[in-house]
Amino acid sequence: MATSFKQIEQNLKNEARALLESGRVALVLAYTRGYDDRHPLPYTAKCASDADNIIFNEYCNANLARYLVRHPRGTKIAIAVKPADSRAVVVLIQEEKVHRDDLIILGIPVLGMKNHKTDEIIDSRTTGGLYNPVLCDILLGEEITGEPIVSPYDVLAPYEAMDKEERWAFWKKELERCIRCYACRKACPMCYCDPCFIDLDKPRWGEKAPGPGGNLMYHLTRFHHLAGRCIDCGECYRACPVDIPLHLFHKKVAKECEEMFGLAAGMSIDEKPALVDFRMDDSDAILE
Amino acid sequence: MSFEPKILGIACNWCTYTGADLAGTTRLQYPQNTRVVRVMCSSRINPSFIFRAFQLGADGVLVGGCHPGDCHYNTGNLYARRRLAVVKKILEFSGMEPGRFRVEWISASEGNKFAEVVREFTQQIRELGPQTKFKITN
Numbered sequence: 001m002a003t004s005f006k007q008i009e010q011n012l013k014n015e016a017r018a019l020l021e022s023g024r025v026a027l028v029l030a031y032t033r034g035y036d037d038r039h040p041l042p043y044t045a046k047c048a049s050d051a052d053n054i055i056f057n058e059y060c061n062a063n064l065a066r067y068l069v070r071h072p073r074g075t076k077i078a079i080a081v082k083p084a085d086s087r088a089v090v091v092l093i094q095e096e097k098v099h100r101d102d103l104i105i106l107g108i109p110v111l112g113m114k115n116h117k118t119d120e121i122i123d124s125r126t127t128g129g130l131y132n133p134v135l136c137d138i139l140l141g142e143e144i145t146g147e148p149i150v151s152p153y154d155v156l157a158p159y160e161a162m163d164k165e166e167r168w169a170f171w172k173k174e175l176e177r178c179i180r181c182y183a184c185r186k187a188c189p190m191c192y193c194d195p196c197f198i199d200l201d202k203p204r205w206g207e208k209a210p211g212p213g214g215n216l217m218y219h220l221t222r223f224h225h226l227a228g229r230c231i232d233c234g235e236c237y238r239a240c241p242v243d244i245p246l247h248l249f250h251k252k253v254a255k256e257c258e259e260m261f262g263l264a265a266g267m268s269i270d271e272k273p274a275l276v277d278f279r280m281d282d283s284d285a286i287l288e
Numbered sequence: 289m290s291f292e293p294k295i296l297g298i299a300c301n302w303c304t305y306t307g308a309d310l311a312g313t314t315r316l317q318y319p320q321n322t323r324v325v326r327v328m329c330s331s332r333i334n335p336s337f338i339f340r341a342f343q344l345g346a347d348g349v350l351v352g353g354c355h356p357g358d359c360h361y362n363t364g365n366l367y368a369r370r371r372l373a374v375v376k377k378i379l380e381f382s383g384m385e386p387g388r389f390r391v392e393w394i395s396a397s398e399g400n401k402f403a404e405v406v407r408e409f410t411q412q413i414r415e416l417g418p419q420t421k422f423k424i425t426n
Contacts, residue, residue, distance in 0.1 A: 164384070167383040205340065220378060223378050224375065249378075277370075280357065284393075286370075287372060
């Protein structure tokens with residue numbers, strides 16, 4: 001049985017207050033109320049009294065790991081993570097963007113969240129097949145056990161069944177709608193490059209104005225840059241103002257990486273992301 | 289006019305490019321559709337090179353590197369192998385014909401293999417016809 005959102009919110013407030021009062025952390029990354037309950041905002045609590053502003057409800061979807069890399073190295077940070085977000089934290093630790101010792105991870109086990117636009121349930125099927133964080137110091141609710149594990153890749157089946165002409169027509173139509181606001185890049189915990197390849201002038205990898213050519217270049221390269229690192233939180237899709245299902249492509253790449261290299265992203269801090277690693281016995285068949 | 293494919297060949301300096309040299313010095317005949325770009329190692333190849341080549345009108349991309357284990361830099365082609373495998377999957381899922389992208393390990397002594405691969409690949413692209421999906425049209 002999962003702990004209620006109200007209870008988790010209370011636990012989160014208490015932990016945040018205690019951590020800030022004791023001085024063990026300089027800031028706590030959590031959520032606060034936006035203009036209504038459906039639109040919570042990411043929130044940085046910096047002193048014990050800030051802890052009262054923290055909330056947690058079923059619409060708290062933002063992946064807070066996004067905000068870890070913004071602070072100078074060595075800042076002690078406590079971060080509230082849902083199961084998918086905890087994998088993002090693990091990848092950031094693997095990539096040495098943050099140090100494990102600087103973090104206090106407040107894990108939140110959840111059965112399902114809700115998409116604030118559509119009220120669609122976001123459960124283990126859409127967020128990497130997990131109910132509990134893979135890495136945490138303090139668990140803010142009861143560990144969820146006994147729930148059926150559904151493959152996160154099941155949603156891909158209809159797209160994999162399309163033939164290549166249909167699939168091209170689908171992606172062409174979707175990607176042409178992109179307005180290049182870069183919300184996907186801003187929401188993504190793994191997109192921390194500065195500058196991003198698409199912002200460069202030399203070399204100019206793709207057209208910067210919205211248009212079929214530049215959009216394709218931006219998104220295809222982004223799919224590749226996130227290969228073996230994408231932890232399937234689905235924030236790119238929820239952040240997108242024109243609702244392009246980018247998460248489907250990322251999911252497909254994650255699935256292929258898992259099949260080819262036997263490694264799902266962000267499951268253990270002792271491993272490396274798939275593309276910065278190799279094995280002599282990787283099969284050449286993967287290239288055929 | 290019949291269709292003449294435009295193929296981008298990316299060859300590593302130590303194996304495939306030297307192999308191509310050997311094919312030339314031994315006077316092997318192969319189609320001229322492949323424009324070869326030399327890079328120092330197959331792991332130098334940014335995946336964006338391949339996407340961009342297709343956008344700028346390439347009908348096929350052929351990548352050549354050292355055999356796994358023979359890399360001049362010991363491990364370069366092992367990283368490249370994983371990276372290019374992902375490129376392949378991305379092209380496939382986006383709806384591009386998978387046959388337009390090929391990776392081959394060709395050592396410096398395999399001039400014959402180089403000519404053979406180029407011949408085969410050119411024929412394959414000829415059959416697939418012009419690449420129109422990614423190509424930017426004005």
